[in-house]
Every structure is written in structure tokens, then in C-alpha cells.
Amino acid sequence: MTSAGPEIERLIQLLAKLPGLGPRSARRAVLHLLKKREVLMQPLAQALADADATVQACSICANLDVVDPCAVCASPARDPKILCVVQDVADVWALERASAFKGRYHVLGGVLSALDGVRPEDLNLATLAERAATAPVEEVILALPATVDGAATAHYVADRLAGLGVKVTSIARGVPVGGELDFLDDGTLAAALQSRRET
Amino acid sequence: MGDRPRRALTALRLAIFRNHAAVELALDRRMVALFGPNGAGKTNILEAVSLLAPGRGLRRAASEEIARRAGGAAAGAWAVSADLDLDGDVHRLGVGQDPAAPSRRLIRLNGAAASHADLGDLVRVTWLTPAQDRIFAGPRGERLKFFDRLVLGLSPGHGAAASRYERAMRERTKVLEEGGGDRAWLDGLEDEMAQRGGELALARAGLLDRLRAAIDARPSGAFPKSDLDLEGPIERLIADGAGLDAAVAELRARLFDARRRDARAGRALVGPHRTDFAARHRAKNMPAGDCSTGEQKALLVGLALAHGRALDAASGTAAPLLLLDEACAHLDEARRAALADELADLGVQAWLTGTDAGLFEAWGDRAQRFQVEEGAVREAQALA
Numbered sequence: 001m002t003s004a005g006p007e008i009e010r011l012i013q014l015l016a017k018l019p020g021l022g023p024r025s026a027r028r029a030v031l032h033l034l035k036k037r038e039v040l041m042q043p044l045a046q047a048l049a050d051a052d053a054t055v056q057a058c059s060i061c062a063n064l065d066v067v068d069p070c071a072v073c074a075s076p077a078r079d080p081k082i083l084c085v086v087q088d089v090a091d092v093w094a095l096e097r098a099s100a101f102k103g104r105y106h107v108l109g110g111v112l113s114a115l116d117g118v119r120p121e122d123l124n125l126a127t128l129a130e131r132a133a134t135a136p137v138e139e140v141i142l143a144l145p146a147t148v149d150g151a152a153t154a155h156y157v158a159d160r161l162a163g164l165g166v167k168v169t170s171i172a173r174g175v176p177v178g179g180e181l182d183f184l185d186d187g188t189l190a191a192a193l194q195s196r197r198e199t
Numbered sequence: 200m201g202d203r204p205r206r207a208l209t210a211l212r213l214a215i216f217r218n219h220a221a222v223e224l225a226l227d228r229r230m231v232a233l234f235g236p237n238g239a240g241k242t243n244i245l246e247a248v249s250l251l252a253p254g255r256g257l258r259r260a261a262s263e264e265i266a267r268r269a270g271g272a273a274a275g276a277w278a279v280s281a282d283l284d285l286d287g288d289v290h291r292l293g294v295g296q297d298p299a300a301p302s303r304r305l306i307r308l309n310g311a312a313a314s315h316a317d318l319g320d321l322v323r324v325t326w327l328t329p330a331q332d333r334i335f336a337g338p339r340g341e342r343l344k345f346f347d348r349l350v351l352g353l354s355p356g357h358g359a360a361a362s363r364y365e366r367a368m369r370e371r372t373k374v375l376e377e378g379g380g381d382r383a384w385l386d387g388l389e390d391e392m393a394q395r396g397g398e399l400a401l402a403r404a405g406l407l408d409r410l411r412a413a414i415d416a417r418p419s420g421a422f423p424k425s426d427l428d429l430e431g432p433i434e435r436l437i438a439d440g441a442g443l444d445a446a447v448a449e450l451r452a453r454l455f456d457a458r459r460r461d462a463r464a465g466r467a468l469v470g471p472h473r474t475d476f477a478a479r480h481r482a483k484n485m486p487a488g489d490c491s492t493g494e495q496k497a498l499l500v501g502l503a504l505a506h507g508r509a510l511d512a513a514s515g516t517a518a519p520l521l522l523l524d525e526a527c528a529h530l531d532e533a534r535r536a537a538l539a540d541e542l543a544d545l546g547v548q549a550w551l552t553g554t555d556a557g558l559f560e561a562w563g564d565r566a567q568r569f570q571v572e573e574g575a576v577r578e579a580q581a582l583a
Contacts, residue, residue, distance in 0.1 A: 022299065112384060114373035120381060148366040148391050155387025185316065185356050187363075190398070 062107035062124050064089050079103040081138045087111050111153040132166045139167040146173050203546030205517035210282040215267045215275045217243040222576050231550045232559040235571035241552040245522045247279040250294050251322045253315040263301045290321055319355040323519035327503055332496055336488035339475045346476040349506050352519045354402045364395035368467050375462035393451035396471045397443050400433040409509035421537030422501030424481040431474030496529045507545045521549040527558040536561040
């Protein structure tokens with residue numbers, strides 16, 4: 001608690017809810033902002049307002065952008081034959097940073113978890129099935145986390161897409177580039193061996 | 200000293216750890232004998248060592264319970280740090296309570312933040328505590344946990360596979376509970392359970408073979424030999440020669456068949472979490488659980504020694520640190536002497552506790568001795 005009045009208290013409370021921030025770091029952040037009003041606090045307030053006014057979820061793939069459909073879905077330079085299914089927008093950003101994928105995305109909005117109350121109807125599965133069943137989509141790549149929930153979701157999605165006439169593939173799991181076998185855990189080594197292929 | 204033991208702590212430091220405000224032990228890789236009255240804090244020191252390995256330590260305590268209490272409230276965040284010498288390389292390890300989040304732990308390895316799993320490869324620890332004295336007569340789940348901890352000494356990834364298996368199992372139970380019976384979702388969860396479960400069974404079966412070989416390789420000695428078995432359909436299948444793929448397929452099929460039953464029961468009635476680790480006293484030809492407490496203790500000590508030998512023989516894994524809490528309490532003089540010899544022969548850094556220094560006479564100068572009193576630990580000389 002501070003003795004600085006409800007506005008500052010409210011600001012601290014809200015910042016404390018952000019991932020990675022707690023009450024102590026929120027207090028430090030607020031003081032920092034108040035010391036740098038014109039350089040940081042005001043531009044931040046404006047950026048927040050702008051993002052709130054303009055950012056929306058793409059109605060095709062659920063990616064976030066200021067236009068709908070998003071830039072990826074609308075771009076003719078992106079390969080419409082391949083869809084890459086991911087858990088969240090953060091994964092789209094990661095893959096885009098890597099510039100490794102030239103097709104289009106589909107954001108599920110989470111992974112299945114009965115314990116956390118995420119059921120199939122809570123994910124963007126119906127829209128995925130529609131897109132997969134529609135030309136020109138030929139392949140759906142599953143790029144979901146290698147966790148229990150991610151694996152169960154991948155299995156579920158693959159099942160849902162079976163019979164729609166698309167190839168369903170999964171990204172490889174295993175040895176990271178530049179990685180020495182000695183440093184890897186048993187699970188990764190096992191997965192890497194399992195997904196081996198001919199050279 | 201030679202190159203044994205291959206894995207040993209050369210220093211141990213505790214801060215705000217149960218009844219020890221600050222303790223520092225300078226060690227020279229010999230075995231460690233801690234003696235002192237009941238309640239002095241000997242087991243606390245063993246617990247501190249056990250917390251260096253992944254898991255909640257030998258008392259399975261939650262982080263908040265450990266910080267020393269001064270007048271009711273915790274007096275700060277607890278911390279354990281140690282220097283570990285593994286095959287000549289010295290590593291600085293640290294595990295402690297996160298001051299900002301009392302239920303969480305901070306881990307450090309050689310000056311950098313690390314995960315507990317990172318320490319898992321370096322710090323392998325096995326322990327025997329009085330709570331386990333009656334493990335053969337007690338609940339199946341406790342015995343299995345004990346056995347899985349032994350497997351961890353050989354395969355550090357076993358713990359991660361077990362966590363994933365349990366998560367998938369809990370998810371499956373919830374999906375079954377909520378009805379709707381989404382087939383594809385259950386298929387996916389059962390696939391994960393089958394993969395991880397198969398790995399668990401394979402790792403367990405592997406250790407069982409090595410334990411049996413280690414037991415049989417020694418002539419009969421002071422510690423009775425046990426006949427060990429894993430009673431579970433998947434482990435059985437592997438013991439009969441099936442490979443991982445066959446084991447996974449079998450488990451997947453069994454889980455599928457069990458859906459309705461498991462939905463009614465509210466839990467999974469089939470799977471490696473239900474395996475029983477069974478032991479028989481070979482010479483007496485009776486289940487270990489039917490033997491006297493003293494005999495059961497002797498069987499357990501024999502098993503711990505066999506485990507050390509099994510790991511030693513297995514692809515050069517250095518034997519784990521062995522924590523034997525009050526192990527000498529039920530052993531007669533002859534068995535204590537045999538224990539000292541076997542541990543020395545095994546070349547492990549064993550940590551032993553007892554109420555009286557006299558219990559460790561047979562160790563001679565093979566063990567460093569420390570007298571533990573409320574709030575203080577001091578090195579003591581061996582009795583002449």
C-alpha cells in the first residue's frame with residue numbers, strides 16, 4: 001500500500017496483474033513512469049489507447065492486427081496451400097521472426113485442458129476445419145507445444161482434420177541446431193530418435 | 200583416497216534451515232557421520248542434501264515449512280549451497296527459497312540461474328529414512344515411489360516422464376468425469392499416457408534387471424538378499440521381452456478398454472501408476488512385509504547397497520550420494536561393521552546419522568564425524 005492516493009494505487013494494482021509483474025515490480029514501474037512522464041508515461045498512455053482502438057482479431061485466422069483480415073491472410077505473397085496451426089499469437093510472432101514459414105496461420109487460442117477448463121468448443125477448431133476443407137489448402141502443419149496438453153490437442157486436431165483431404169503434418173521435435181547430444185534430456189533424445197528420417 | 204568416491208560433496212552450507220541458523224561443513228570426500236541427541240537437527244542436514252536433487256527432499260516438505268522459525272514467523276528465506284566434486288570437476292550448487300515467492304525455489308549452478316533438472320544430472324541422491332522401515336508392509340503407492348526414486352538415480356529423465364504421465368492421467372480422468380466422452384480428446388490423452396507409461400515401465404524394468412544382477416553378484420553377506428519383482432502388466436510384458444512399441448500399444452489398448460470403468464471409478468484403474476514393487480526375503484522365503492522390522496531394515500540396506508553397485512556397473516554412472524538416516528539403529532554390531540565395509544567397498548559418500556558416536560566405531564577413519572547439537576555442528580575426532 002502507498003499513501004499516494006487512489007489513482008496511483010489503481011495504477012499499481014493494474015500493472016501488478018501483468019505477467020511477470022507483481023506488486024513490488026509494479027510499484028517500481030509506476031515510480032519510474034512518473035519520473036519520466038513526457039518521455040515514457042504519456043507515449044505509453046497514447047500507445048495503449050491506440051492499440052485498444054485499432055487492434056483486432058483476424059476473422060479468418062485469429063491473429064492480431066490493425067486490419068481484418070490480417071496482413072498475413074491478405075497478402076498474395078503468402079502461400080495459401082499451407083496452413084500452420086499454432087496455440088497463440090505469440091507463436092505467430094516467433095515464427096515470423098524466424099522467417100521460416102511462407103504460408104498462412106491459424107491460431108487456436110489455447111490448447112485443450114480439462115483441468116484448466118479449456119474444451120474443444122473454446123478453441124478456433126470449427127474455422128480451422130472449414131479452411132482445411134476449402135481449396136486451395138493442401139497441407140496443415142501442427143506447430144503446437146510439446147507439452148502434454150499440446151500433444152493431446154495436436155492429436156485431437158489431426159483427428160478432426162482426417163478425411164478432409166488435406167495432408168496433416170507435425171513439426172519435428174529434437175536436437176536444436178548447434179546442440180550437443182550430451183546436454184539434452186532423455187525426452188528430447190527419445191523424440192529426436194523417433195522422428196528420424198533418411199538422409 | 201584415490202578416485203573414489205566419484206561423486207561427493209566437499210562443502211555444505213545451510214542458512215535459516217529448520218533449527219540451523221547457519222551451518223557450514225567442510226568435507227574431505229569421506230563418508231559423513233552425524234551424531235547427537237534426538238531433535239538436534241541431524242536429519243535436517245540430510246534433508247538439506249536431499250534438496251539439492253530435484254524433488255521435495257527426503258521429508259517431501261513444502262518450501263514454506265523449511266525456513267527456521269524465530270518466534271512463529273519464518274526468519275527469512277532458507278538456502279542450501281554445496282560444492283560437489285564429480286569425477287574431479289567441482290560444481291557450486293545452490294537451492295533456496297525465493298524470497299519474493301515463498302512457495303517457489305531458486306536454483307543456482309556455478310553462479311548462474313539454473314533449473315532443478317540441471318542439478319539432477321549432477322546430484323543423484325538415494326536415501327533411507329525410518330519412515331521407510333515398514334515400506335514393504337505399507338501402502339503400494341509408497342513402495343512404488345521409493346522404487347521410482349531408485350530409477351531416478353539411473354535415469355534422471357524418469358521424473359519428467361512420470362510428471363507428464365500423471366498430468367495426462369489427470370486430464371483423462373477429468374474428461375471422463377465431465378462426460379461428453381469426446382473420443383478424439385481421450386485418444387490423444389491416452390496416447391500420451393501410453394508413450395510416457397511405456398517409458399516408465401521400460402526404465403523400471405531396466406533397473407530391476409540391474410538390481411537383480413547386483414544382488415546375485417555378491418556372495419551372501421551380513422545383509423539378506425531379496426528377490427525383487429514389479430507386479431504390473433506392462434512391466435511384465437517388457438520382462439517377457441517386449442520392446443517399447445509393443446508396451447505402448449498394449450497400454451493404449453488397455454486404457455481404451457477401461458474408459459467406462461475408469462469414468463465410474465473416478466480414476467485410472469489400469470496403468471504403471473498401479474504397479475507394485477514386491478520383495479521377498481530370499482533365505483527365509485517369505486514376503487519382506489512379513490519379516491520383523493529389523494530384517495526389513497536389513498533388506499532395505501542391502502537393497503540400497505545393491506542400487507549403488509548397479510549404478511556403478513551401469514555405463515559408468517557414478518554412485519549416488521547415499522543418505523542413511525538412523526540406519527544403524529536396528530543393526531547389531533556385526534551388521535554395522537559389515538555396513539561400514541560394504542559402503543567403503545562401494546566407494547560412495549554415505550551420510551549417516553545416529554544418536555551416539557559409538558554407533559560409528561566400525562567406520563574408523565573412513566568417515567568424518569560431526570557432533571550435532573541444537574543450533575551447532577562441530578567436527579569431532581574418531582574415538583581412539
